[in-house]
Amino acid sequence: MTADALVAHLRRACRELNCRSGVRDHAEAVERIVAAAVAAVPEASTVGLTPADTHPSTLDGVTAPIGELDALQRELHEGPAMEVLDDPPPDGTVVAADFAGSDGARWPTFSEHVLDAGHRSMISVRLEVEGAPRAALNLYGSRADAFDGQARRAAGVFALHAGMLLLAAEQAACLQRALANRDLIGRAKGVMMERFGLDEDAAFARLVEASQASNIKVVDVARWVDEQCGERATSGAGPGRPHVA
Amino acid sequence: MSSPDRLVVTLRTAAHDLVGGCSIRDLETTLTRIVLTAVATVPGADAGGISMTEDGRTSSRSPTTETISKLDRLQSELHEGPCIDAMEHAPDDGVVTAEDLAGPDASRWPHFAPAAVEAGYCSVLSTQLVGVEDTRAALNLYAGRPHTFDDAARLTAGLFGLQAALLLHGSRQASDLQRTIDTRDVIGQATGMLMERFAVDGEEAFRMLVRSSRDTETELVDVAAWLTSEAVERRRARAPRSHRRGHPASTRSAGGGGARGGLGDERGRAR
Numbered sequence: 146m147t148a149d150a151l152v153a154h155l156r157r158a159c160r161e162l163n164c165r166s167g168v169r170d171h172a173e174a175v176e177r178i179v180a181a182a183v184a185a186v187p188e189a190s191t192v193g194l195t196p197a198d199t200h201p202s203t204l205d206g207v208t209a210p211i212g213e214l215d216a217l218q219r220e221l222h223e224g225p226a227m228e229v230l231d232d233p234p235p236d237g238t239v240v241a242a243d244f245a246g247s248d249g250a251r252w253p254t255f256s257e258h259v260l261d262a263g264h265r266s267m268i269s270v271r272l273e274v275e276g277a278p279r280a281a282l283n284l285y286g287s288r289a290d291a292f293d294g295q296a297r298r299a300a301g302v303f304a305l306h307a308g309m310l311l312l313a314a315e316q317a318a319c320l321q322r323a324l325a326n327r328d329l330i331g332r333a334k335g336v337m338m339e340r341f342g343l344d345e346d347a348a349f350a351r352l353v354e355a356s357q358a359s360n361i362k363v364v365d366v367a368r369w370v371d372e373q374c375g376e377r378a379t380s381g382a383g384p385g386r387p388h389v390a
Numbered sequence: 391m392s393s394p395d396r397l398v399v400t401l402r403t404a405a406h407d408l409v410g411g412c413s414i415r416d417l418e419t420t421l422t423r424i425v426l427t428a429v430a431t432v433p434g435a436d437a438g439g440i441s442m443t444e445d446g447r448t449s450s451r452s453p454t455t456e457t458i459s460k461l462d463r464l465q466s467e468l469h470e471g472p473c474i475d476a477m478e479h480a481p482d483d484g485v486v487t488a489e490d491l492a493g494p495d496a497s498r499w500p501h502f503a504p505a506a507v508e509a510g511y512c513s514v515l516s517t518q519l520v521g522v523e524d525t526r527a528a529l530n531l532y533a534g535r536p537h538t539f540d541d542a543a544r545l546t547a548g549l550f551g552l553q554a555a556l557l558l559h560g561s562r563q564a565s566d567l568q569r570t571i572d573t574r575d576v577i578g579q580a581t582g583m584l585m586e587r588f589a590v591d592g593e594e595a596f597r598m599l600v601r602s603s604r605d606t607e608t609e610l611v612d613v614a615a616w617l618t619s620e621a622v623e624r625r626r627a628r629a630p631r632s633h634r635r636g637h638p639a640s641t642r643s644a645g646g647g648g649a650r651g652g653l654g655d656e657r658g659r660a661r
Contacts, residue, residue, distance in 0.1 A: 148483075148544075149483050151545075151549075152483035152485075152545065152548040155549065155552055156482070156484060156520065159552045159556060162556065163520065163559055168560070168563070234394050235394040236394035236399050236402065237398070238394075238398070274405065274409050275409050275411065276409065294395070298395045298397060298398055301398035301401075301402075302398060302401060302552075305405045305553050306552055306553055308405065309409075309553055309557045310556060310560070312409060312414065313414075313561075313563060313564070316414055316563075316567075317567065320568060320571065321567070324567065327571050327575050328577075328578050330575070330578065331574060331576065331579045331582065332581050334575075334578070335578060335579035335583040335584075335585070335618070336582040336586045337653070338579065338582070338583055338618065339583040339586035339621065340586050343622075344626075345579065345618070352653075366653075370582075371592055374585045374586065374589075374591060378590045378591040378594065
């Protein structure tokens with residue numbers, strides 16, 4: 146593969162990663178990554194993912210693209226995926242040229258399982274971006290030496306792109322959670338502002354004080370305020386017909 | 391085992407620099423990071439900037455110097471230059487290079503070339519930042535000497551441009567969500583104020599806001615922002631400090647422990 150062809154290839158894979166507009170969560174990101182990986186590294190016949198379990202926000206809820214062999218490496222603590230997760234080389238990539246040859250001795254137990262599943266070779270590459278879950282992307286080949294230097298390069302670069310997508314997914318999921326809480330907190334702030342004639346910051350400080358004094362999360366304090374107002378409204382305690390502005 | 395691929399190692403370092411230790415929720419920060427990392431990563435680059443088209447308008451973003459800002463803007467105004475070609479007619483690898491704007495490339499971009507040379511730049515490399523339909527962007531790198539950007543630089547820039555584009559995409563999404571959160575917060579505040587003022591629940595208060603928005607033909611968020619600022623201003627003007635105790639409801643109830651401590655007692659509102 147020439148340099149131009151490599152970039153063109155990876156551009157196509159990126160278009161798949163970026164397909165449609167935004168990415169909502171990890172599950173969607175991982176699905177896209179696995180689908181696009183074949184465009185980036187066509188030598189791969191099967192693609193899967195081994196999540197690391199050390200990041201606070203892990204991929205543990207994501208199950209679909211994690212195949213038996215991907216999970217097995219973590220169970221056995223053996224295989225290319227474990228090497229890229231535990232002790233990655235500078236390009237983040239580990240290649241098994243032939244599980245039926247010299248690599249058989251390197252990963253004896255895992256090799257047996259890989260060969261049983263009909264694969265001969267493999268690349269594992271580390272997906273890692275600060276702030277996003279870490280994982281190994283596994284590309285399996287049906288013949289020995291399926292992956293040459295260019296394939297390894299393509300996998301290494303693709304992993305960087307996949308990492309960016311995971312980061313976007315992490316941020317989107319986190320902001321979605323914040324969004325759900327923000328309605329409640331905003332309302333409770335408004336109630337405090339109106340009740341005590343406070344500005345926004347002082348109103349929020351009041352909620353935080355109450356949260357700390359009672360050891361209840363701010364969002365739950367806000368929910369409580371909201372519920373109290375709701376109860377008051379249904380009890381008919383309020384003034385007459387409201388109008389705004 | 392073969393030795394690690396140096397290109398991949400370089401790009402990994404770049405990826406780390408792009409996102410390390412800072413949030414992607416701020417689009418400007420992301421753009422600046424992309425430009426600075428590109429200048430550090432692509433061999434030969436002296437300066438750079440991003441040109442971005444949104445809603446039909448092209449602007450120069452995060453230029454490393456004022457001169458770059460001018461040259462990037464000039465390409466948009468003239469609708470001519472490597473940047474325009476990269477955005478609109480990118481080749482397969484997404485990269486357009488000007489080898490020597492004082493030499494053979496002068497005729498390729500006849501209006502832009504003299505200005506770039508005059509500013510001290512003979513080489514330009516523009517990489518398309520593949521985006522979604524409604525935005526077009528290119529990363530522009532400049533160098534003083536002619537023939538600066540060779541095949542290796544072109545390859546590095548092409549691949550770097552892909553990861554930068556993905557990051558930009560994610561950053562744009564995150565900053566949009568952040569803006570939505572801020573909007574929702576203001577709407578929430580206004581809803582809460584109406585809940586308190588008229589002793590209604592959240593749904594009814596929200597309906598009041600929507601009605602008011604419709605009646606005044608004003609965006610919901612603007613009605614909300616007006617309402618919250620107006621209330622704060624009014625109180626500040628009337629009773630600078632003492633208004634904390636303005637409502638009979640606002641005195642702290644003796645039995646109001648737990649979350650209720652300091653938040654007032656709703657029973658006081660029932661007149």
